[in-house]
Amino acid sequence: MARIPSVHTLHDGDWYLFDYGMVISDAPAAADWDRLHEATGRPMDDAGSTYWAHRHAFDAGSLESTGYWAAVLDRAVEAAEAERLDRLDARLWSRLNPRTVEVLQALQARGSHLALLSNMPVRMSEIFTAEATWSAFFERLFFSGPLGLGKPDRRIYEHVLRELGVDGSDVVFIDDKSENIEAARELGLRAVHHVPGIDLAAELGL
Incomplete structure (x- = not known):
């Protein structure tokens, strides 16, 4: 398999593709x-x-x-x-991770392309799209429920790449589940595993 570029090797047109649960959101109280x-x-x-x-x-x-x-x-x-x-x-699932929000703000401020790919049921995706302040960070929102596909099925990543019109190497993917990270890397996405205690800003070179 071809070598996956570093997440720090960024180019114009690159996309940051975020998961929602346990990345943008914190654990429920x-x-x-x-x-x-x-x-x-x-x-x-x-x-x-x-x-x-x-x-x-x-x-x-x-x-x-x-x-x-x-x-x-x-x-x-x-x-x-x-x-x-x-x-x-x-x-x-509405409690936001303030550290991830800071990263989104920093990426948005420098004009980065932001998209979201979340395993989320249809009605929840509708509620968040219409009402959640965090949805405004993203140019594109992709949810498993409306698509009828869920991570780590490679077809959902392929769908996102087609919709964005980019190759896997043009995407930095952030997710908390190792199986989703592995599936993304198989398609050439540059993936960051969002584990507890991560300094996401440092991982992304911000």
Whole structure:
């Protein structure tokens, strides 16, 4: 495989492609999980909970909101309840990482091209696109739910590259999951693994 250029070897026309969860957003607070618990009668924050058991299908658009919450709660869920739970779900992931926001501000100030690629269900992506202040940083927003594809499926990266009209080597990709980083690197993207404690500004040479 061809050598992947360093993230510090930047050129005009390069794109910075950010993940959302645990990169732009911080981890949910206990109070956020508590609100969802109160609304559903079930604890959701445990790694083995039904919230997580069906999450990939929801993120990838295989389940609509009513179907996802019905699977989570093991009962029928009407549209109005699903909307209320979707709103609580979006609130769960709305706490921003101030260090990443500073990086986005710095990149925007110097005129860099910014795009987002997130595994996110359809309704949450609609809520954030319409209402979240962070969405204004980005020229392009790509979400797994509307696309019907999720990371680390290489097809979602190929779709983004086609839409941006660039090669993989023209993109610096920032994500918190190692499997997503590996998939991106296989397509030639310059990837930065966003691990706890990372100095992202330093990693990007800012």
